[in-house]
Amino acid sequence: MAAGHQLVGPRSGIGMTSQRTRDRLIERLRKEGIRNETVLSVMRTTPRHLFMDEAMASRAYEDIALPIGYSQTISQPFVVARMTELLLAADIDGGVKKLLEVGTGSGYQAAILSQLVGEVFSVDRIEPLINQARQRFFDLKYNNIRLKHADGNWGWPEKGPYDGIMVTAAAPHVPQSLLDQLVIGARLVIPVGESDLQQLMVLTRTQEGFDTDLHEYVSFVPLLAGTH
Numbered sequence: 001m002a003a004g005h006q007l008v009g010p011r012s013g014i015g016m017t018s019q020r021t022r023d024r025l026i027e028r029l030r031k032e033g034i035r036n037e038t039v040l041s042v043m044r045t046t047p048r049h050l051f052m053d054e055a056m057a058s059r060a061y062e063d064i065a066l067p068i069g070y071s072q073t074i075s076q077p078f079v080v081a082r083m084t085e086l087l088l089a090a091d092i093d094g095g096v097k098k099l100l101e102v103g104t105g106s107g108y109q110a111a112i113l114s115q116l117v118g119e120v121f122s123v124d125r126i127e128p129l130i131n132q133a134r135q136r137f138f139d140l141k142y143n144n145i146r147l148k149h150a151d152g153n154w155g156w157p158e159k160g161p162y163d164g165i166m167v168t169a170a171a172p173h174v175p176q177s178l179l180d181q182l183v184i185g186a187r188l189v190i191p192v193g194e195s196d197l198q199q200l201m202v203l204t205r206t207q208e209g210f211d212t213d214l215h216e217y218v219s220f221v222p223l224l225a226g227t228h
């Protein structure tokens with residue numbers, strides 16, 4: 001579990017990043033149907049404005065995706081909350097403890113997950129984003145997240161299997177390697193589709209194979225092949 005965050009100096013969260021502004025976002029997520037109060041309470045205290053460029057920080061607690069450079073985005077808070085609650089709802093003996101994220105981006109989603117489970121592994125194909133996220137986790141004392149610069153289509157098999165895998169980029173199809181890295185009962189949460197709009201798919205590993213459920217429509221940047 002990550003330690004509390006000391007917010008001092010010019011980025012202490014005055015005005016548009018104040019606790020009041022953050023509370024309004026949480027209230028909105030609750031109204032829009034997020035039910036997991038533990039997820040909401042972690043999102044309430046996680047400084048999303050520190051996962052983006054300072055020029056963007058005044059919009060950090062609006063329910064929108066924002067640019068983080070390299071043509072990538074930090075996901076919309078509602079989508080972060082929804083995907084997190086879907087991932088954690090898995091029925092696993094001993095609980096959900098070890099997760100993999102594909103698409104580290106800003107590191108915000110990984111930071112949320114790291115406060116809800118024991119260990120988070122996350123990969124991104126863009127090296128500067130990995131380096132930036134690593135520095136953020138160090139500064140903010142999220143010390144149970146391991147990062148790797150890699151093509152996440154292959155997962156991170158050496159560290160698996162996982163109690164859940166979340167893909168935060170739009171996949172044209174579900175990568176078989178990711179399914180292979182789930183324990184029984186674990187879920188893969190992944191936006192599937194090729195156009196601007198994808199559907200959130202939840203695949204749950206069973207003794208016999210996989211159960212599939214479809215959820216909200218979402219809009220993610222594409223899951224690409226290879227590293228950059």
Ligand code: SAH
Pocket residue numbers: 072073074075102103104105106107108109110123124125126129150151152153168169221222223224225226
């Ligand atoms: N979860 C992020 C948002 C991710 S944006 C956050 O909280 O900020 C999508 C990310 O997926 C981008 O950083 C992009 O580089 C990454 N990505 C796209 N294809 C990938 C692949 N094949 N393997 C790993 N990362 C990938």
